[in-house]
Amino acid sequence: KAGVTQTPRYLIKTRGQQVTLSCSPISGHRSVSWYQQTPGQGLQFLFEYFSETQRNKGNFPGRFSGRQFSNSRSEMNVSTLELGDSALYLCASSPGTANNYGYTFGSGTRLTVV
Amino acid sequence: SQQGEEDPQALSIQEGENATMNCSYKTSINNLQWYRQNSGRGLVHLILIRSNEREKHSGRLRVTLDTSKKSSSLLITASRAADTASYFCATHRGETSGSRLTFGEGTQLTVNP
Numbered sequence: 062k063a064g065v066t067q068t069p070r071y072l073i074k075t076r077g078q079q080v081t082l083s084c085s086p087i088s089g090h091r092s093v094s095w096y097q098q099t100p101g102q103g104l105q106f107l108f109e110y111f112s113e114t115q116r117n118k119g120n121f122p123g124r125f126s127g128r129q130f131s132n133s134r135s136e137m138n139v140s141t142l143e144l145g146d147s148a149l150y151l152c153a154s155s156p157g158t159a160n161n162y163g164y165t166f167g168s169g170t171r172l173t174v175v
Numbered sequence: 176s177q178q179g180e181e182d183p184q185a186l187s188i189q190e191g192e193n194a195t196m197n198c199s200y201k202t203s204i205n206n207l208q209w210y211r212q213n214s215g216r217g218l219v220h221l222i223l224i225r226s227n228e229r230e231k232h233s234g235r236l237r238v239t240l241d242t243s244k245k246s247s248s249l250l251i252t253a254s255r256a257a258d259t260a261s262y263f264c265a266t267h268r269g270e271t272s273g274s275r276l277t278f279g280e281g282t283q284l285t286v287n288p
Contacts, residue, residue, distance in 0.1 A: 166210075
């Protein structure tokens with residue numbers, strides 16, 4: 062069974078640009094969550110999607126958005142990039158939202174904003 | 176904001192020794208999960224303990240949960256150099272608007288050969 066696939070693995074962008082990150086969950090998993098990891102703030106929740114609907118959102122500005130497609134693949138977008146957006150972005154999939162079994166995480170996308 | 180606090184922040188031990196990491200949290204939870212992360216890569220799920228459970232084992236891992244003290248501990252027995260990684264606890268709360276994990280700050284474990 063293929064794991065969670067995140068693309069690209071690494072990305073370098075300039076301040077003010079926008080970026081789109083992609084996540085393909087484990088086949089059959091309908092819930093996708095996104096997390097941001099930085100040395101200063103640690104791991105922080107961004108959003109959760111289930112069946113193409115955003116179910117939950119973390120405390121991030123509106124520049125951070127996402128969506129989920131009918132095949133459960135998810136994308137997140139960050140517009141007007143700031144230096145502080147440099148981080149490891151992790152995607153996690155689970156069968157549903159009840160989460161009694163734990164999440165499977167992808168390897169992450171390392172975003173560097175210069 | 177981080178709900179969990181973990182201690183120690185860093186732990187260095189010799190191969191064969193046991194490693195214990197502690198986690199405290201602030202709110203009620205559905206379950207508590209432990210994850211491992213190797214050097215800036217993705218998180219690997221280790222073990223999940225439900226709020227009505229007190230202890231759980233998986234291989235060399237033993238997790239305890241004390242909901243009255245809002246704390247959990249992860250014990251790794253007979254550690255190996257390959258156990259060197261960062262370990263995070265994460266609390267899961269079901270919310271009417273969905274669910275999320277809230278992570279602790281992590282413990283960096285170094286196992287010396």
